[in-house]
Amino acid sequence: MFALDNKSTVITGGGSGIGRAISVLFARQGASVTILELNESAAQNAVEEILAAGGKAQAFSCNVADQAQVKEVFAKIGKVDILINNAGIAHVGNLENTPEADFDKVFNVNVKGVYNCLSAAIPLMKANDGGVILNMASIASSVGLSDRFAYSMSKGAVLTMTFSVAKDYVKQNIRCNCISPARVHTPFVDGFIAKNYPDNQEEMFAKLSATQPIGRMAKPEEIANLALYLCSDEAGFITGSDYPIDGGFIKLNS
Template identity: 70%
Template sequence: MELFRLDNKVAVITGGGSGIGQAIAQTFGAQGAQVHILELNEEGGKTTAEEIRAAGGQATVHACNVADQAAVIAVMDGIVQTAGKLDILVNCAGIAHVGNLENTAEQDFDKVYQVNVKGTYNCMYAVIKQMKAQGGGVILNVASIASSVGIPDRLAYSMSKGAVLTMTLSVAKDYLGANIRCNCVSPARVHTPFVDGFIAKNYPGREAEMFEKLSKTQPIGRMAKPVEVGNLALFLCSDEAGFITGTDYPIDGGFIRLNN
Protein backbone atom coordinates (compact mmCIF):
# COMPACT_ATOMS: atom_id res chain seq x y z
CA MET A 1 0.00 0.00 0.00
CA GLU A 2 1.30 3.41 -0.95
CA LEU A 3 1.34 5.78 2.00
CA PHE A 4 -0.25 9.23 2.19
CA ARG A 5 -2.66 8.74 -0.68
CA LEU A 6 -5.67 11.09 -0.86
CA ASP A 7 -7.75 9.12 -3.34
CA ASN A 8 -11.47 9.99 -3.18
CA LYS A 9 -10.71 12.94 -0.86
CA VAL A 10 -12.14 16.37 -1.66
CA ALA A 11 -9.59 19.00 -0.62
CA VAL A 12 -10.02 22.77 -0.55
CA ILE A 13 -6.85 24.86 -0.54
CA THR A 14 -6.98 28.62 -0.20
CA GLY A 15 -4.22 30.70 -1.76
CA GLY A 16 -3.35 27.88 -4.13
CA GLY A 17 -2.26 30.15 -6.95
CA SER A 18 1.33 30.64 -5.82
CA GLY A 19 3.99 29.82 -3.28
CA ILE A 20 3.19 27.43 -0.44
CA GLY A 21 -0.48 27.09 -1.39
CA GLN A 22 0.45 26.14 -4.93
CA ALA A 23 2.89 23.49 -3.69
CA ILE A 24 0.25 22.03 -1.36
CA ALA A 25 -2.32 21.93 -4.16
CA GLN A 26 0.11 20.23 -6.53
CA THR A 27 1.18 17.71 -3.89
CA PHE A 28 -2.40 16.84 -3.00
CA GLY A 29 -3.33 16.53 -6.67
CA ALA A 30 -0.43 14.16 -7.29
CA GLN A 31 -1.64 12.00 -4.40
CA GLY A 32 -5.12 11.58 -5.79
CA ALA A 33 -7.17 14.33 -4.14
CA GLN A 34 -9.91 16.20 -5.94
CA VAL A 35 -8.39 19.67 -5.46
CA HIS A 36 -10.44 22.86 -5.21
CA ILE A 37 -8.39 26.06 -5.20
CA LEU A 38 -9.82 29.25 -3.69
CA GLU A 39 -7.87 32.18 -5.02
CA LEU A 40 -8.29 35.94 -5.21
CA ASN A 41 -5.84 35.88 -8.12
CA GLU A 42 -7.91 33.65 -10.37
CA GLU A 43 -5.26 33.54 -13.10
CA GLY A 44 -2.68 32.16 -10.68
CA GLY A 45 -5.19 29.57 -9.54
CA LYS A 46 -5.89 28.56 -13.13
CA THR A 47 -2.18 28.03 -13.76
CA THR A 48 -1.91 25.75 -10.74
CA ALA A 49 -5.02 23.81 -11.76
CA GLU A 50 -3.77 23.37 -15.32
CA GLU A 51 -0.47 21.98 -14.02
CA ILE A 52 -2.30 19.53 -11.76
CA ARG A 53 -4.54 18.34 -14.59
CA ALA A 54 -1.58 18.06 -16.97
CA ALA A 55 0.04 15.72 -14.45
CA GLY A 56 -3.08 13.55 -14.40
CA GLY A 57 -4.79 15.04 -11.35
CA GLN A 58 -8.12 16.73 -10.71
CA ALA A 59 -8.35 20.45 -9.95
CA THR A 60 -10.92 23.24 -10.07
CA VAL A 61 -10.45 26.96 -9.40
CA HIS A 62 -12.91 29.20 -7.57
CA ALA A 63 -12.39 32.97 -7.57
CA CYS A 64 -12.93 34.02 -3.97
CA ASN A 65 -11.91 36.66 -1.45
CA VAL A 66 -11.53 34.74 1.81
CA ALA A 67 -12.21 37.92 3.77
CA ASP A 68 -15.79 37.93 2.42
CA GLN A 69 -17.77 35.43 4.51
CA ALA A 70 -20.81 35.31 2.23
CA ALA A 71 -18.60 34.60 -0.79
CA VAL A 72 -16.70 31.88 1.08
CA ILE A 73 -19.90 30.16 2.21
CA ALA A 74 -21.30 30.26 -1.33
CA VAL A 75 -18.16 28.68 -2.79
CA MET A 76 -17.92 25.98 -0.11
CA ASP A 77 -21.61 25.14 -0.49
CA GLY A 78 -21.14 24.87 -4.24
CA ILE A 79 -18.21 22.49 -3.82
CA VAL A 80 -20.25 20.27 -1.51
CA GLN A 81 -23.20 20.28 -3.92
CA THR A 82 -20.93 19.18 -6.75
CA ALA A 83 -18.60 16.79 -4.94
CA GLY A 84 -21.00 15.54 -2.29
CA LYS A 85 -18.57 16.11 0.57
CA LEU A 86 -15.56 18.11 1.75
CA ASP A 87 -12.82 16.12 3.46
CA ILE A 88 -9.90 18.53 3.81
CA LEU A 89 -9.52 22.28 4.24
CA VAL A 90 -6.09 23.92 4.05
CA ASN A 91 -6.05 27.60 4.97
CA CYS A 92 -3.02 29.01 3.20
CA ALA A 93 -4.23 32.36 1.83
CA GLY A 94 -2.42 35.17 3.58
CA ILE A 95 -0.59 38.46 3.24
CA ALA A 96 2.47 39.92 4.92
CA HIS A 97 3.30 43.34 6.33
CA VAL A 98 6.58 44.86 7.43
CA GLY A 99 6.43 47.28 10.36
CA ASN A 100 6.66 47.69 14.12
CA LEU A 101 4.01 49.20 16.38
CA GLU A 102 4.87 52.80 15.50
CA ASN A 103 4.87 52.41 11.73
CA THR A 104 1.95 50.02 11.31
CA ALA A 105 -0.99 52.11 10.17
CA GLU A 106 -4.51 51.16 11.22
CA GLN A 107 -5.51 50.33 7.66
CA ASP A 108 -2.52 48.01 7.29
CA PHE A 109 -3.32 46.27 10.58
CA ASP A 110 -6.95 45.83 9.53
CA LYS A 111 -6.01 44.50 6.08
CA VAL A 112 -3.75 41.82 7.55
CA TYR A 113 -6.45 40.91 10.07
CA GLN A 114 -9.14 40.63 7.39
CA VAL A 115 -7.16 38.19 5.24
CA ASN A 116 -5.06 36.19 7.69
CA VAL A 117 -7.37 35.98 10.69
CA LYS A 118 -10.89 36.53 9.42
CA GLY A 119 -10.16 34.64 6.20
CA THR A 120 -9.06 31.59 8.16
CA TYR A 121 -12.09 31.88 10.44
CA ASN A 122 -14.45 32.33 7.47
CA CYS A 123 -13.24 29.18 5.74
CA MET A 124 -13.40 27.04 8.88
CA TYR A 125 -16.85 28.44 9.68
CA ALA A 126 -18.05 27.61 6.17
CA VAL A 127 -17.00 23.93 6.28
CA ILE A 128 -17.49 22.85 9.89
CA LYS A 129 -21.18 21.91 9.64
CA GLN A 130 -20.56 19.81 6.55
CA MET A 131 -17.64 18.03 8.20
CA LYS A 132 -19.80 17.29 11.25
CA ALA A 133 -22.66 16.01 9.10
CA GLN A 134 -20.43 13.65 7.10
CA GLY A 135 -18.73 12.24 10.19
CA GLY A 136 -15.37 13.97 10.15
CA GLY A 137 -12.74 15.92 8.30
CA VAL A 138 -9.33 17.54 8.51
CA ILE A 139 -8.42 21.22 8.81
CA LEU A 140 -4.85 22.45 8.40
CA ASN A 141 -3.97 26.09 8.96
CA VAL A 142 -0.76 27.77 7.86
CA ALA A 143 0.64 29.75 10.78
CA SER A 144 4.26 30.89 11.09
CA ILE A 145 7.27 30.88 13.36
CA ALA A 146 6.01 34.38 14.16
CA SER A 147 3.20 32.64 16.08
CA SER A 148 5.75 31.45 18.62
CA VAL A 149 8.77 33.79 18.66
CA GLY A 150 9.37 37.50 18.27
CA ILE A 151 10.24 38.61 14.74
CA PRO A 152 11.50 42.19 14.18
CA ASP A 153 9.19 44.55 12.28
CA ARG A 154 6.31 42.09 11.93
CA LEU A 155 3.71 43.40 14.39
CA ALA A 156 0.56 42.92 12.29
CA TYR A 157 1.78 39.70 10.71
CA SER A 158 2.73 38.23 14.09
CA MET A 159 -0.66 39.22 15.51
CA SER A 160 -2.43 37.42 12.69
CA LYS A 161 -0.38 34.25 12.80
CA GLY A 162 -0.66 34.07 16.59
CA ALA A 163 -4.41 34.13 16.11
CA VAL A 164 -4.20 31.35 13.52
CA LEU A 165 -2.30 29.17 15.99
CA THR A 166 -4.74 29.70 18.85
CA MET A 167 -7.82 29.28 16.63
CA THR A 168 -6.31 25.96 15.57
CA LEU A 169 -6.11 24.79 19.18
CA SER A 170 -9.65 25.96 19.93
CA VAL A 171 -11.19 24.21 16.92
CA ALA A 172 -9.23 21.03 17.64
CA LYS A 173 -10.58 20.99 21.20
CA ASP A 174 -14.18 21.81 20.32
CA TYR A 175 -14.54 19.16 17.60
CA LEU A 176 -12.74 16.16 19.07
CA GLY A 177 -16.06 14.34 19.39
CA ALA A 178 -16.98 15.09 15.78
CA ASN A 179 -13.92 13.31 14.36
CA ILE A 180 -12.55 16.57 12.99
CA ARG A 181 -8.80 17.02 13.29
CA CYS A 182 -7.29 20.53 13.24
CA ASN A 183 -3.55 21.26 13.15
CA CYS A 184 -1.27 23.98 11.87
CA VAL A 185 2.18 24.27 10.35
CA SER A 186 4.59 27.10 11.12
CA PRO A 187 7.12 27.73 8.37
CA ALA A 188 10.18 29.90 8.69
CA ARG A 189 11.37 31.60 5.50
CA VAL A 190 10.26 29.75 2.39
CA HIS A 191 11.68 30.57 -1.04
CA THR A 192 8.60 31.79 -2.89
CA PRO A 193 8.04 34.45 -5.56
CA PHE A 194 6.97 36.76 -2.71
CA VAL A 195 10.48 36.57 -1.22
CA ASP A 196 12.11 37.31 -4.56
CA GLY A 197 9.78 40.26 -5.08
CA PHE A 198 10.40 41.60 -1.58
CA ILE A 199 14.17 41.49 -2.07
CA ALA A 200 14.03 43.07 -5.53
CA LYS A 201 11.82 45.90 -4.27
CA ASN A 202 13.73 46.69 -1.09
CA TYR A 203 17.31 45.84 -2.07
CA PRO A 204 17.76 46.64 -5.79
CA GLY A 205 21.19 45.63 -7.01
CA ARG A 206 21.83 43.56 -3.88
CA GLU A 207 19.48 40.68 -4.58
CA ALA A 208 22.03 37.86 -4.36
CA GLU A 209 23.61 39.28 -1.21
CA MET A 210 20.30 39.70 0.59
CA PHE A 211 19.00 36.32 -0.50
CA GLU A 212 22.08 34.71 1.04
CA LYS A 213 21.74 36.79 4.21
CA LEU A 214 18.07 35.88 4.67
CA SER A 215 18.80 32.24 3.92
CA LYS A 216 21.42 32.12 6.67
CA THR A 217 18.93 33.30 9.31
CA GLN A 218 17.76 29.68 9.40
CA PRO A 219 20.24 27.57 11.38
CA ILE A 220 20.06 24.90 8.68
CA GLY A 221 21.54 27.46 6.30
CA ARG A 222 18.84 27.85 3.64
CA MET A 223 15.21 28.71 3.07
CA ALA A 224 12.60 25.98 2.83
CA LYS A 225 11.29 24.86 -0.54
CA PRO A 226 7.51 25.21 -0.95
CA VAL A 227 7.23 21.49 -1.73
CA GLU A 228 8.75 20.67 1.67
CA VAL A 229 5.83 22.44 3.33
CA GLY A 230 3.54 20.66 0.88
CA ASN A 231 4.90 17.28 1.95
CA LEU A 232 4.33 18.05 5.64
CA ALA A 233 0.80 19.23 4.83
CA LEU A 234 0.18 15.99 2.94
CA PHE A 235 1.15 13.89 5.93
CA LEU A 236 -0.97 15.89 8.38
CA CYS A 237 -4.03 15.68 6.12
CA SER A 238 -3.63 11.99 5.35
CA ASP A 239 -5.24 9.09 7.16
CA GLU A 240 -1.79 8.09 8.42
CA ALA A 241 -1.89 11.17 10.68
CA GLY A 242 -5.23 10.14 12.20
CA PHE A 243 -3.89 10.35 15.78
CA ILE A 244 -2.67 13.95 15.41
CA THR A 245 -4.78 16.96 16.33
CA GLY A 246 -4.36 20.25 18.18
CA THR A 247 -0.68 20.51 17.26
CA ASP A 248 1.55 23.14 15.66
CA TYR A 249 4.33 21.77 13.47
CA PRO A 250 7.28 24.14 12.96
CA ILE A 251 9.04 23.61 9.63
CA ASP A 252 11.78 26.10 10.27
CA GLY A 253 15.26 24.74 9.72
CA GLY A 254 15.83 24.88 13.46
CA PHE A 255 14.86 28.56 13.81
CA ILE A 256 12.73 28.36 16.95
CA ARG A 257 14.92 26.04 19.01
CA LEU A 258 18.42 26.50 17.62
CA ASN A 259 18.64 30.19 16.71
CA ASN A 260 20.47 31.46 19.79
Protein backbone atom coordinates in the same frame (compact mmCIF):
# COMPACT_ATOMS: atom_id res chain seq x y z
CA MET B 1 0.97 5.40 2.24
CA PHE B 2 -0.35 8.98 2.32
CA ALA B 3 -3.07 8.28 -0.24
CA LEU B 4 -5.81 10.90 -0.53
CA ASP B 5 -7.98 9.09 -3.06
CA ASN B 6 -11.10 11.13 -3.86
CA LYS B 7 -10.68 13.36 -0.81
CA SER B 8 -12.37 16.67 -1.53
CA THR B 9 -9.64 19.16 -0.61
CA VAL B 10 -10.00 22.94 -0.46
CA ILE B 11 -6.78 24.96 -0.55
CA THR B 12 -6.91 28.73 -0.12
CA GLY B 13 -4.20 30.64 -1.92
CA GLY B 14 -3.49 27.47 -3.86
CA GLY B 15 -2.29 29.16 -7.05
CA SER B 16 1.27 30.02 -6.08
CA GLY B 17 4.07 29.32 -3.64
CA ILE B 18 3.32 26.93 -0.79
CA GLY B 19 -0.33 26.66 -1.77
CA ARG B 20 0.50 25.60 -5.30
CA ALA B 21 3.00 23.00 -4.09
CA ILE B 22 0.32 21.57 -1.79
CA SER B 23 -2.29 21.60 -4.56
CA VAL B 24 -0.04 19.72 -6.99
CA LEU B 25 1.13 17.16 -4.42
CA PHE B 26 -2.34 16.45 -3.04
CA ALA B 27 -3.73 15.95 -6.54
CA ARG B 28 -0.87 13.58 -7.30
CA GLN B 29 -1.90 11.59 -4.22
CA GLY B 30 -5.45 11.26 -5.51
CA ALA B 31 -7.25 14.22 -3.92
CA SER B 32 -9.89 16.19 -5.77
CA VAL B 33 -8.46 19.68 -5.35
CA THR B 34 -10.38 22.95 -5.22
CA ILE B 35 -8.26 26.10 -5.25
CA LEU B 36 -9.63 29.35 -3.84
CA GLU B 37 -7.67 32.33 -5.16
CA LEU B 38 -7.84 36.05 -5.79
CA ASN B 39 -5.31 35.61 -8.60
CA GLU B 40 -7.45 33.83 -11.16
CA SER B 41 -4.67 33.32 -13.73
CA ALA B 42 -2.38 31.72 -11.13
CA ALA B 43 -5.20 29.45 -10.01
CA GLN B 44 -6.00 28.42 -13.57
CA ASN B 45 -2.33 27.69 -14.30
CA ALA B 46 -2.19 25.42 -11.25
CA VAL B 47 -5.40 23.66 -12.31
CA GLU B 48 -4.05 23.12 -15.82
CA GLU B 49 -0.82 21.64 -14.42
CA ILE B 50 -2.81 19.23 -12.26
CA LEU B 51 -5.17 18.22 -15.07
CA ALA B 52 -2.24 17.68 -17.46
CA ALA B 53 -0.76 15.24 -14.95
CA GLY B 54 -4.02 13.30 -14.76
CA GLY B 55 -5.27 14.81 -11.51
CA LYS B 56 -8.59 16.38 -10.54
CA ALA B 57 -8.81 20.10 -9.85
CA GLN B 58 -10.98 23.17 -10.14
CA ALA B 59 -10.64 26.78 -9.03
CA PHE B 60 -12.90 29.52 -7.76
CA SER B 61 -12.16 33.21 -7.55
CA CYS B 62 -12.63 34.01 -3.87
CA ASN B 63 -11.65 36.70 -1.39
CA VAL B 64 -11.38 34.80 1.89
CA ALA B 65 -11.95 38.05 3.81
CA ASP B 66 -15.49 38.24 2.38
CA GLN B 67 -17.68 35.88 4.41
CA ALA B 68 -20.63 35.93 2.02
CA GLN B 69 -18.36 35.08 -0.89
CA VAL B 70 -16.71 32.26 1.06
CA LYS B 71 -20.05 30.72 2.05
CA GLU B 72 -21.27 30.90 -1.54
CA VAL B 73 -18.18 29.09 -2.84
CA PHE B 74 -18.30 26.38 -0.16
CA ALA B 75 -21.98 25.80 -0.92
CA LYS B 76 -20.98 25.10 -4.53
CA ILE B 77 -18.22 22.72 -3.43
CA GLY B 78 -20.64 20.82 -1.19
CA LYS B 79 -18.35 18.20 0.34
CA VAL B 80 -15.11 19.01 2.13
CA ASP B 81 -12.85 16.30 3.51
CA ILE B 82 -9.74 18.47 3.91
CA LEU B 83 -9.40 22.23 4.36
CA ILE B 84 -6.03 23.94 4.12
CA ASN B 85 -6.08 27.58 5.21
CA ASN B 86 -3.01 28.81 3.37
CA ALA B 87 -4.02 32.22 1.98
CA GLY B 88 -2.28 35.08 3.74
CA ILE B 89 -0.42 38.35 3.37
CA ALA B 90 2.72 39.72 5.02
CA HIS B 91 3.46 43.09 6.57
CA VAL B 92 6.68 44.75 7.68
CA GLY B 93 6.63 47.22 10.55
CA ASN B 94 6.56 47.62 14.32
CA LEU B 95 3.54 48.91 16.23
CA GLU B 96 4.34 52.58 15.69
CA ASN B 97 4.70 52.35 11.92
CA THR B 98 1.76 50.02 11.31
CA PRO B 99 -1.13 52.21 10.09
CA GLU B 100 -4.64 51.17 11.08
CA ALA B 101 -5.50 50.42 7.45
CA ASP B 102 -2.56 48.00 7.18
CA PHE B 103 -3.43 46.36 10.48
CA ASP B 104 -7.04 45.88 9.37
CA LYS B 105 -5.97 44.44 6.01
CA VAL B 106 -3.68 41.86 7.64
CA PHE B 107 -6.37 40.97 10.16
CA ASN B 108 -9.08 40.62 7.53
CA VAL B 109 -7.07 38.24 5.34
CA ASN B 110 -4.95 36.29 7.83
CA VAL B 111 -7.41 36.02 10.73
CA LYS B 112 -10.91 36.67 9.46
CA GLY B 113 -10.11 34.75 6.28
CA VAL B 114 -9.28 31.65 8.31
CA TYR B 115 -12.37 32.17 10.46
CA ASN B 116 -14.58 32.49 7.38
CA CYS B 117 -13.29 29.28 5.83
CA LEU B 118 -13.53 27.38 9.11
CA SER B 119 -17.10 28.60 9.56
CA ALA B 120 -18.04 27.40 6.07
CA ALA B 121 -16.20 24.08 6.17
CA ILE B 122 -16.92 22.71 9.64
CA PRO B 123 -20.70 22.22 9.13
CA LEU B 124 -19.93 20.35 5.90
CA MET B 125 -17.39 18.17 7.72
CA LYS B 126 -19.83 17.43 10.55
CA ALA B 127 -22.43 16.34 7.99
CA ASN B 128 -19.82 14.07 6.41
CA ASP B 129 -18.74 12.41 9.69
CA GLY B 130 -15.47 14.29 10.04
CA GLY B 131 -12.58 15.88 8.24
CA VAL B 132 -9.12 17.38 8.51
CA ILE B 133 -8.14 21.04 8.86
CA LEU B 134 -4.62 22.36 8.41
CA ASN B 135 -3.87 26.02 9.09
CA MET B 136 -0.75 27.84 7.95
CA ALA B 137 0.72 29.60 10.97
CA SER B 138 4.34 30.79 11.20
CA ILE B 139 7.38 30.87 13.45
CA ALA B 140 6.10 34.41 14.15
CA SER B 141 3.39 32.80 16.30
CA SER B 142 6.01 31.32 18.63
CA VAL B 143 8.95 33.75 18.77
CA GLY B 144 9.43 37.50 18.59
CA LEU B 145 10.43 38.79 15.17
CA SER B 146 11.54 42.36 14.54
CA ASP B 147 9.19 44.59 12.56
CA ARG B 148 6.46 41.99 12.19
CA PHE B 149 3.86 43.38 14.61
CA ALA B 150 0.69 42.92 12.55
CA TYR B 151 1.87 39.72 10.89
CA SER B 152 2.82 38.16 14.23
CA MET B 153 -0.56 39.16 15.66
CA SER B 154 -2.33 37.40 12.83
CA LYS B 155 -0.30 34.20 12.98
CA GLY B 156 -0.64 34.03 16.76
CA ALA B 157 -4.39 34.08 16.19
CA VAL B 158 -4.10 31.26 13.65
CA LEU B 159 -2.18 29.17 16.17
CA THR B 160 -4.76 29.60 18.93
CA MET B 161 -7.72 29.15 16.58
CA THR B 162 -6.13 25.83 15.67
CA PHE B 163 -6.07 24.73 19.29
CA SER B 164 -9.65 25.89 19.90
CA VAL B 165 -11.11 24.15 16.85
CA ALA B 166 -9.20 20.96 17.64
CA LYS B 167 -10.62 20.95 21.17
CA ASP B 168 -14.20 21.79 20.24
CA TYR B 169 -14.59 19.34 17.36
CA VAL B 170 -12.51 16.33 18.35
CA LYS B 171 -15.71 14.39 19.18
CA GLN B 172 -17.02 15.13 15.67
CA ASN B 173 -14.01 13.36 14.15
CA ILE B 174 -12.49 16.62 12.92
CA ARG B 175 -8.73 16.94 13.32
CA CYS B 176 -7.13 20.40 13.27
CA ASN B 177 -3.41 21.16 13.22
CA CYS B 178 -1.14 23.91 11.96
CA ILE B 179 2.26 24.26 10.34
CA SER B 180 4.69 27.03 11.31
CA PRO B 181 7.23 27.61 8.55
CA ALA B 182 10.27 29.85 8.72
CA ARG B 183 11.27 31.56 5.48
CA VAL B 184 10.24 29.67 2.36
CA HIS B 185 11.66 30.48 -1.06
CA THR B 186 8.58 31.51 -3.01
CA PRO B 187 7.88 34.11 -5.73
CA PHE B 188 6.64 36.35 -2.89
CA VAL B 189 10.11 36.35 -1.30
CA ASP B 190 11.78 37.17 -4.63
CA GLY B 191 9.31 39.99 -5.22
CA PHE B 192 9.78 41.34 -1.70
CA ILE B 193 13.55 41.46 -2.10
CA ALA B 194 13.37 43.02 -5.56
CA LYS B 195 11.00 45.72 -4.33
CA ASN B 196 12.77 46.61 -1.08
CA TYR B 197 16.42 45.88 -1.92
CA PRO B 198 16.74 46.42 -5.69
CA ASP B 199 20.47 47.22 -5.53
CA ASN B 200 21.65 44.28 -3.43
CA GLN B 201 19.22 41.44 -4.07
CA GLU B 202 21.76 38.62 -3.92
CA GLU B 203 23.20 39.89 -0.66
CA MET B 204 19.75 40.15 0.95
CA PHE B 205 18.74 36.70 -0.28
CA ALA B 206 21.88 35.24 1.30
CA LYS B 207 21.26 37.17 4.53
CA LEU B 208 17.66 36.01 4.82
CA SER B 209 18.68 32.45 4.04
CA ALA B 210 21.32 32.49 6.77
CA THR B 211 18.78 33.32 9.49
CA GLN B 212 17.83 29.64 9.43
CA PRO B 213 20.53 27.63 11.22
CA ILE B 214 20.32 25.03 8.48
CA GLY B 215 21.64 27.73 6.13
CA ARG B 216 18.88 28.07 3.54
CA MET B 217 15.21 28.79 3.06
CA ALA B 218 12.70 25.97 2.82
CA LYS B 219 11.37 24.80 -0.52
CA PRO B 220 7.58 24.98 -1.00
CA GLU B 221 7.61 21.24 -1.71
CA GLU B 222 9.06 20.57 1.74
CA ILE B 223 6.13 22.35 3.38
CA ALA B 224 3.76 20.42 1.11
CA ASN B 225 5.28 17.11 2.22
CA LEU B 226 4.55 17.89 5.87
CA ALA B 227 1.04 19.03 4.95
CA LEU B 228 0.46 15.73 3.15
CA TYR B 229 1.42 13.71 6.20
CA LEU B 230 -0.77 15.73 8.57
CA CYS B 231 -3.79 15.47 6.27
CA SER B 232 -3.39 11.75 5.58
CA ASP B 233 -4.89 8.83 7.48
CA GLU B 234 -1.40 7.99 8.72
CA ALA B 235 -1.64 11.09 10.96
CA GLY B 236 -5.01 10.03 12.36
CA PHE B 237 -3.82 10.30 15.99
CA ILE B 238 -2.61 13.90 15.61
CA THR B 239 -4.77 16.89 16.45
CA GLY B 240 -4.30 20.20 18.26
CA SER B 241 -0.62 20.38 17.34
CA ASP B 242 1.67 22.98 15.80
CA TYR B 243 4.52 21.77 13.61
CA PRO B 244 7.44 24.16 13.14
CA ILE B 245 9.28 23.52 9.88
CA ASP B 246 11.98 26.10 10.27
CA GLY B 247 15.50 24.81 9.63
CA GLY B 248 16.15 25.05 13.37
CA PHE B 249 15.08 28.70 13.70
CA ILE B 250 13.06 28.43 16.91
CA LYS B 251 15.28 26.07 18.92
CA LEU B 252 18.77 26.64 17.53
CA ASN B 253 19.00 30.43 17.19
CA SER B 254 20.62 31.78 20.34
